[in-house]
Amino acid sequence: MTTTLAEAAATTAAAATTPAHSGAPGAEAAGSAACAARISHVSKSFPGPAGSQLVLDDISLDIAPGEFVTLLGASGCGKSTLLNLVAGLDAPSRGRIDTDGRPALMFQEHALFPWLTAGKNVELALRLRGVPRSERRERAEELLELVRLKDAHGKRVHELSGGMRQRVSMARALAQESRLLLMDEPFAALDAITRDVLHDELTRIWRETRLSVLFVTHNVREAVRLAERVVLLSSRPGRIAREWTVDIPQPRRIEDAAVAELSVEITGELREEIRRHARH
Ligand SMILES: Nc1ncnc2c1ncn2[C@@H]1O[C@H](COP(=O)(O)OP(=O)(O)O)[C@@H](O)[C@H]1O
Numbered sequence: 001m002t003t004t005l006a007e008a009a010a011t012t013a014a015a016a017t018t019p020a021h022s023g024a025p026g027a028e029a030a031g032s033a034a035c036a037a038r039i040s041h042v043s044k045s046f047p048g049p050a051g052s053q054l055v056l057d058d059i060s061l062d063i064a065p066g067e068f069v070t071l072l073g074a075s076g077c078g079k080s081t082l083l084n085l086v087a088g089l090d091a092p093s094r095g096r097i098d099t100d101g102r103p104a105l106m107f108q109e110h111a112l113f114p115w116l117t118a119g120k121n122v123e124l125a126l127r128l129r130g131v132p133r134s135e136r137r138e139r140a141e142e143l144l145e146l147v148r149l150k151d152a153h154g155k156r157v158h159e160l161s162g163g164m165r166q167r168v169s170m171a172r173a174l175a176q177e178s179r180l181l182l183m184d185e186p187f188a189a190l191d192a193i194t195r196d197v198l199h200d201e202l203t204r205i206w207r208e209t210r211l212s213v214l215f216v217t218h219n220v221r222e223a224v225r226l227a228e229r230v231v232l233l234s235s236r237p238g239r240i241a242r243e244w245t246v247d248i249p250q251p252r253r254i255e256d257a258a259v260a261e262l263s264v265e266i267t268g269e270l271r272e273e274i275r276r277h278a279r280h
């Protein structure tokens with residue numbers, strides 16, 4: 001019964017693709033060989049008390065295969081809205097989004113099923129992908145090893161720390177074997193030391209798997225620490241204000257002088273964006 005519920009929830013989330021999104025299995029993404037995701041002239045409005053509210057305005061962004069992009073912006077600027085559109089959980093009001101297959105998702109809240117063990121949470125993702133029962137346990141163990149949680153297979157969610165839960169979430173996202181991983185402030189609720197460790201882990205896993213990653217954050221240092229490219233969104237409406245290529249060699253430390261220097265520059269730009277917005 002509980003497994004049926006879990007399956008239903010996961011299937012609903014996975015099936016919520018829309019006509020303006022071509023990431024469903026079997027759908028050939030336009031230019032999929034060259035792009036993990038292509039966001040073309042996407043706008044999004046929501047109905048509000050004072051009429052329609054334009055949240056995203058004419059966003060165009062390509063993510064190359066294997067590229068790590070961070071999407072940076074102030075709270076409420078539309079980062080999660082854009083990520084949900086790329087995930088196919090909602091439809092753009094205008095424009096279109098093509099992804100190379102269906103992306104995997106990871107949120108700030110772990111969204112693990114508490115009645116299942118860490119291992120079973122990962123196995124469920126494998127089962128939904130059609131991996132035969134005989135292979136699931138071994139594959140789940142490999143994935144937990146990849147996130148350095150080899151001994152947590154039999155542990156329930158409440159027995160795990162916040163950092164460990166996010167590691168399991170990462171293993172579960174990787175179980176989907178998507179070519180694109182979408183991450184919405186996945187470490188924002190963690191303490192600074194745990195976050196720092198998970199930055200290292202994410203960088204290592206990204207370099208090992210060569211996945212494309214679109215990582216949303218409001219934390220400038222985190223954006224620079226992780227990304228090959230930082231894309232800054234303005235607020236109300238969200239537009240691409242500027243982007244930076246980060247050519248600081250990996251592995252980086254968040255306290256590296258080069259990370260700090262670029263963060264200062266980006267923070268200046270972000271402040272300017274917020275000031276500009278406050279004048280309107
Ligand atoms: N489903 C929705 N209906 C109405 N407004 C929404 C909806 N989702 C988001 N918004 C609005 O869109 C704006 C951007 O939200 P969000 O994408 O969550 O920002 P961020 O993730 O950058 O903090 C906010 O003003 C929010 O209130």
Ligand SMILES: [Mg+2]
Pocket residue numbers: 079080081184
């Ligand atoms: Mg958000």
